[in-house]
Amino acid sequence: MDERRAHPRFPLILAVQYLGAENVLDYTENLSAGGLFIRTERSFDEGERVTLVLSFPQLLEPVELQIEVVRRRDGSDGSPAGVAVRVPDDRPEDRARLADVARRVAGVRHPDPSFRILLVEDNALVATMYAAALRRLSETEHVPGLGIEVASDGAAAFDRLLRAPAVDVVVTDVFMPIVSGITLVERIRAEPTLAHLPVVVITAGGEQERERLAGLGVSLFLRKPVSYQDLSGAVRSLLDGRAARPQAAPPREEARREALTADAEVGTDRADAKPASRR
Structure with missing residues (x-):
């Protein structure tokens, strides 16, 4: 063979x-x-x-x-x-x-992870290090069913976010080819089904960059070089918050489902409506 x-x-x-x-x-x-x-x-x-x-x-x-x-x-x-x-x-x-x-x-491949993290990093070695840190979070801090996916730039990441299954947390670098981390966050906030998605930004930038991202709703920043404790702690805090809330439907699928439900209700109203009586 x-x-x-x-x-x-x-x-x-x-x-x-x-x-x-x-x-x-x-x-x-x-x-x-x-x-x-x-x-x-x-x-x-x-x-x-x-x-x-x-x-x-x-x-x-x-x-x-x-x-x-x-x-x-x-x-x-x-x-x-x-x-x-x-x-x-x-x-x-x-x-x-x-x-x-x-x-x-x-490791153990979970066919249906309880939580999904999307890492956005163009350096394959760095992405592997981050993934190793998060895998360790799953193994040592009792966060079962943690699924980790990697995208090499903001364009690939946004394309993934628009598809099911839904991602729970995004961890992104800022300086990347094609689409930067800042542009990625802007697109996430502009997309209704993703607007409230938690994002962790890893950056070596200054205060102006942080202010711009803070204005886009990013509250967690990790400064390079990133330690295992900082990365795992940031992601753990966001996952704890997600677990306390009802699980959202996958991106765009929820909007499509609502549209279908609305169409069905309109159709039912029309069917139930009685003709006006003639005088």
Whole structure:
């Protein structure tokens, strides 16, 4: 069986260091129980074996593995250069370690989360760090059923917010390509079905930026660099507030439902109306 089918890959950024070259720091692009893809400018030969260490602060303690290079990507198509690697069959202990990493990092997938958080961040590494912090919030502070989604810019985020299922909290950076965090908040407040959606803004800006966002109803600001305690505390406070209120219908679905109900009531009134008596 094709190993990629036996072990589905999912996007994930982990730090990669190499034994004997600890000053070199690369990152994974995706990972499965059988292998991973590493973004790197280093030169490797297909079939070459390398010992590396995977890690991620507050998410994954260092894990040492021996891997074998199976394919190179030179980056000529515009994609970052890198190598696809697998754990050799004669390294069962390392294969077990990688499978455990994939299982722990993937976590438990809840088909219907109780709360959904949308992270809006164009830096994939930073987004992964924020997601790790919120995943830790779910695991250590007893917030079950926490679903975390990521959008790379404000345009993608707003498109997601207009679709079901509804998002409970938005955590957004300010400076992003295509649509900035400020423009995203403006669009959220202008959309009736999203106008009261809680938003946390992560910013390195000054008082003028904060005043502009405060005028748009943003009350929670986190200044870079963001600590785990600050991020989890802000989101926890907003989720507690959401839990105390009745759950809103998904964006635009509620408006459509109200329109259908109004049409039905009008139709009923017309059917029940009696003709005026003739004199």
